[in-house]
Amino acid sequence: MNTTLVWGVILLLLPWNLTATKVDGDGKCRVLSIEGAGDHGAWEAGVISGIINATMNATDYRWDVIVGISAGSLNAGGMAQFAYGDEKNASDFIIDVWEKVRRAEIYKPWPFPWLLDGFFEQKGLVNNSALP
Numbered sequence: 001m002n003t004t005l006v007w008g009v010i011l012l013l014l015p016w017n018l019t020a021t022k023v024d025g026d027g028k029c030r031v032l033s034i035e036g037a038g039d040h041g042a043w044e045a046g047v048i049s050g051i052i053n054a055t056m057n058a059t060d061y062r063w064d065v066i067v068g069i070s071a072g073s074l075n076a077g078g079m080a081q082f083a084y085g086d087e088k089n090a091s092d093f094i095i096d097v098w099e100k101v102r103r104a105e106i107y108k109p110w111p112f113p114w115l116l117d118g119f120f121e122q123k124g125l126v127n128n129s130a131l132p
Contacts, residue, residue: 032063032079036070039106042098045075049091061087 034044052061062085068076075094082090107126110117118125 026059029065030063031065031067032076034066034068034072034075036068036072038071039101039103041071041075042101044072045091045094045098048075048079049095052087052091058085058087063087 032048034041034048055061064084066076066079068074074097078094078097079087079090082093107128110122110127115125118127
């Protein structure tokens with residue numbers, strides 16, 4: 001099947017799906033869009049937790065749609081595992097995941113001469129082969 005056709009159908013149905021997700025009945029569709037940037041995803045998880053814990057009105061953080069790219073997609077995927085209205089537990093989950101990840105598990109230095117090897121001989125300044 002033509003992938004362009006598939007994406008075209010998805011994009012045509014997307015506005016219908018967004019209108020169907022307005023759960024609070026106030027006519028608003030709240031979207032949380034999370035950027036990437038590697039281990040900045042941990043910071044983003046902290047910001048999400050701060051919003052949830054500092055806001056008194058639950059409808060302020062009941063997002064109808066959550067999307068992300070790169071590290072943001074990890075946070076979005078983690079939050080998507082929880083039901084609408086369970087944002088506190090979703091936030092606690094992604095914080096817990098980020099607290100268990102260590103930078104050394106993802107980025108490893110190249111052998112001597114480290115950055116020079118990464119700059120001239122390798123595809124990047126650090127060895128991120130642990131990433132899929």
